[in-house]
Structures are given as structure tokens and as C-alpha cells.
Amino acid sequence: MFPLNETGMLSGLLCGILFGYVLENAGFGSPVKLSAQFKLTDWAVFKVMFTALVVAAVGLWLLRFAGLLRPDSIAVPQAALMAAAAGGALVGAGFAVGGYCPGTSVAGLFSGRLDALVFIVGVLLGTTGFAVFYGTALRSLKSAWLIAEGDTFTDVYAVPEPVVLAILGVALIAVFYFGSWFERRGSGTVSAQQAVEGAR
Amino acid sequence: MSTSEKHGNPEIKPFWPPLAAGIALGLVLLLTFVLSAHGLGASGAATDVVAGVGLQLAPEATKANGYLGPMVADGSPIGSWMTWEILGVAIGALVAAFTAGRFRVQLDGARSVGTPKRLIATLTGGFLAGFGARIAGGCTSGVGLSGSAALGISAFVFLALFFATGMLVNRLVKGV
Numbered sequence: 168m169f170p171l172n173e174t175g176m177l178s179g180l181l182c183g184i185l186f187g188y189v190l191e192n193a194g195f196g197s198p199v200k201l202s203a204q205f206k207l208t209d210w211a212v213f214k215v216m217f218t219a220l221v222v223a224a225v226g227l228w229l230l231r232f233a234g235l236l237r238p239d240s241i242a243v244p245q246a247a248l249m250a251a252a253a254g255g256a257l258v259g260a261g262f263a264v265g266g267y268c269p270g271t272s273v274a275g276l277f278s279g280r281l282d283a284l285v286f287i288v289g290v291l292l293g294t295t296g297f298a299v300f301y302g303t304a305l306r307s308l309k310s311a312w313l314i315a316e317g318d319t320f321t322d323v324y325a326v327p328e329p330v331v332l333a334i335l336g337v338a339l340i341a342v343f344y345f346g347s348w349f350e351r352r353g354s355g356t357v358s359a360q361q362a363v364e365g366a367r
Numbered sequence: 368m369s370t371s372e373k374h375g376n377p378e379i380k381p382f383w384p385p386l387a388a389g390i391a392l393g394l395v396l397l398l399t400f401v402l403s404a405h406g407l408g409a410s411g412a413a414t415d416v417v418a419g420v421g422l423q424l425a426p427e428a429t430k431a432n433g434y435l436g437p438m439v440a441d442g443s444p445i446g447s448w449m450t451w452e453i454l455g456v457a458i459g460a461l462v463a464a465f466t467a468g469r470f471r472v473q474l475d476g477a478r479s480v481g482t483p484k485r486l487i488a489t490l491t492g493g494f495l496a497g498f499g500a501r502i503a504g505g506c507t508s509g510v511g512l513s514g515s516a517a518l519g520i521s522a523f524v525f526l527a528l529f530f531a532t533g534m535l536v537n538r539l540v541k542g543v
Contacts, residue, residue, distance in 0.1 A: 170404035179448040182399040183455020186407050186508075189395055190456070191463035193388035198475055198543045200382075205530075205537035211385045213530075216512055218389020219396055223406075223516035226397040242405035244504060244514040244521045251510065251521035254503020255528035258496045258511075262529070263536035265492015266476060266543040268507040269500060270409030272493065273456045278464035279472040282489045289493020290410065294417045296494065297501035301434035308502060319518045331518055343386075359381045363471050366479035366543045 169236045187274055196274035197362035198266025198282070205263055208353035210346030217339045225332055243318040249311035265289065378468035396516055403448060406513020410500035412453035414438070419445035434501070476543040488542035 193215050194200040203209035230236035244251070262268045267275055267286045275283030297305070320326045350356055383391070399407050418438045421429035429435050438444050464470040476485040500506040503525055505514065511529060514522030 179451025183452035187456035187459025194382035214385035219392035222393025255525035257499025259529035259533035261496030286493035290497035293497025
């Protein structure tokens with residue numbers, strides 16, 4: 168019966184190695200490739216993220232349906248909507264300014280990008296800054312607009328899980344359809360060759 | 368495939384198509400849930416490093432800190448699942464970049480915006496992302512990707528604001 172609750176070194180290393188291998192192969196070590204999503208000229212970020220979340224979400228549902236995964240056994244982020252909105256906006260702003268997010272900056276550094284190392288220093292400083300300023304204001308920001316009834320659409324709004332998955336499936340098709348349309352109209356997607364050559 | 372890829376360095380292998388990369392990433396995420404009961408993450412490792420280094424350099428201040436204190440109550444969080452995972456990300460990315468001929472030491476963005484501006488932009492971006500991730504309790508991978516695969520409401524709020532703000536700021540600032 169899953170999950171195995173393996174939270175040791177081997178589990179961490181294995182998941183991380185596979186994660187990093189896929190991130191770099193997707194092109195997500197390159198700030199040129201990553202920021203092209205915000206310019207709407209290369210939709211790899213949307214396409215990869217949406218595909219991954221649908222594959223994982225359907226996989227989790229199938230495992231539960233087959234009785235292999237204990238219900239309510241996997242971590243769901245708390246429905247603190249103000250924190251999610253404010254944090255999402257800041258991470259998005261940081262991504263647009265710096266060209267990375269915390270995970271992709273590691274893929275960037277280990278494909279040779281020294282600007283990614285500076286980004287990581289920034290992440291560590293930002294984390295330290297948060298800890299230093301952590302007090303009443305940040306505490307209340309983190310707990311504002313908290314949905315007490317639960318954390319998922321199924322728990323709070325009683326939307327059956329297959330319906331949520333179907334909506335996500337439609338959204339996935341839309342992302343590929345509109346994304347490819349934008350890519351054909353724009354200056355073209357960022358190839359590996361262009362990414363290795365660096366921003367120009 | 369672009370013209371430069373056709374006529375460029377044949378040693379440089381192309382990136383995986385987005386659909387293939389997305390399916391692979393989804394399966395890795397599913398494996399992570401099945402193994403560890405939680406998803407993939409990144410900024411959590413930064414928090415563990417800050418708490419662990421803080422415990423070494425300024426033990427009293429770290430233990431007294433409202434945010435870091437509870438994390439170091441049972442000793443240094445360096446060695447947590449998340450810190451091993453991020454070490455794995457480094458190894459996996461290094462192997463991928465090397466085997467595909469895509470490893471090149473460079474200051475990406477130095478040519479397009481100039482070295483000083485690039486350094487300021489990437490440091491500022493990292494700071495904003497690090498601070499924001501602590502507000503949300505995770506970053507693009509932890510809340511955005513893993514949280515949405517777990518169908519969490521806050522994950523979709525995070526992603527919506529992440530992309531809206533990213534697109535807006537991208538139009539105002541050229542960081543790369």
C-alpha cells in the first residue's frame with residue numbers, strides 16, 4: 168500500500184536526480200528558454216508543467232481507484248489563498264527579473280550558468296530576509312483568506328475528482344492548441360543551440 | 368526546428384519535445400508522491416540550508432527566530448529529504464547537460480543586457496523568488512506543480528498569479 172513514506176537520503180537523491188535530468192532535457196536550465204514563456208514566443212514551460220500535473224494527478228487518482236494509494240495520504244498545500252497569491256506574484260516577478268525560479272536555477276547552474284549561482288544566492292538572501300522580518304504582519308499574511316473546509320476543490324466545493332481531472336485535461340489541450348498557435352506567429356521557439364549560445 | 372539547430376553544432380542535442388518532457392516530469396512527480404507522500408520541491412532546500420547554516424553561525428538568534436526556530440528544534444535540517452533531493456537535481460541536470468553537449472560555462476544574459484545589469488537582475492530575482500516562496504510555503508515546483516497535481520486550490524491561485532505577474536514584469540524589465 169502506497170505511499171511508502173520514504174523520506175531518507177536514497178529517496179531524495181533518486182527523485183532529485185530524475186527531476187534534474189528531466190528539467191535540463193526540457194530546456195529549463197536556460198533563462199532564455201524560460202523567459203520566452205512570458206513573451207509568449209515559446210510555450211514549453213506551460214506545456215511541460217500542464218502535461219506533468221495532469222499525468223501525476225490522473226496517476227494519483229488511478230492508484231487510489233485501484234486501492235493502491237491510501238486516501239488523504241499525500242501532501243496538499245494548505246488553502247491559504249492570500250499567501251498563495253502574494254507568494255505566487257513574488258515568485259513570478261522574481262522569475263521575470265532573474266530568468267529562473269528556485270528549482271530551475273539549480274538546473275541552470277549545473278549546465279554551466281554562473282548567473283544561476285547568483286540567483287541561488289538571491290534565493291538564500293530572500294529566505295533569510297523573510298526569517299528576519301517574520302512577525303505579526305507576515306504571520307497574518309500567511310493565514311489570510313484561509314479556507315477552513317479543506318484544501319481541494321473536491322473537499323470544499325464538492326466537485327467530484329474526475330470532473331476536476333476532466334477540466335484539467337481540457338485546459339491541457341487548450342494550452343497546446345493556443346501555445347502552438349502563438350509559437351507559429353512569433354519568432355520561433357528557443358532551440359538547444361540557441362540556449363547554449365546564451366541570451367543575445 | 369530552427370535553422371540554427373539544423374546548421375549548428377551537431378554535438379548539441381535538441382531539447383526533448385514538451386509533451387515528452389511533460390510526461391516524463393509527471394511520472395517523476397508521481398513516483399515522488401508514491402515514495403515520499405509529498406511532491407517535488409526546491410525552495411524548501413534553501414530554507415533548510417539557511418536554518419542549518421544559521422544554527423552554525425548564530426545558534427542563539429536562529430533558535431530564537433520565529434520562523435527558523437521550530438525548524439532547528441531537533442537539530443540541523445541539513446540532511447533532510449529536501450536537501451538530498453536538491454543535490455540530486457544538481458547531479459541529474461549535470462548528467463543531462465554533459466551527455467547532450469549542452470554544458471557551457473557562461474554568464475547567461477551578460478551579452479544581452481551587460482554584466483552589471485545581469486548580476487543585479489538575477490540577484491534581485493532570486494531574492495524576490497526566495498522571499499515569495501516563504502510566503503506561499505513553496506515555489507513553482509513545490510506549490511505550483513506538486514500542489515496542483517494534488518489538486519490543491521492554493522496551487523492554482525499560485526500559478527495564476529505567478530504567470531500574470533511574470534508576464535507583466537517581463538514587459539517592464541529586461542532581465543536576461
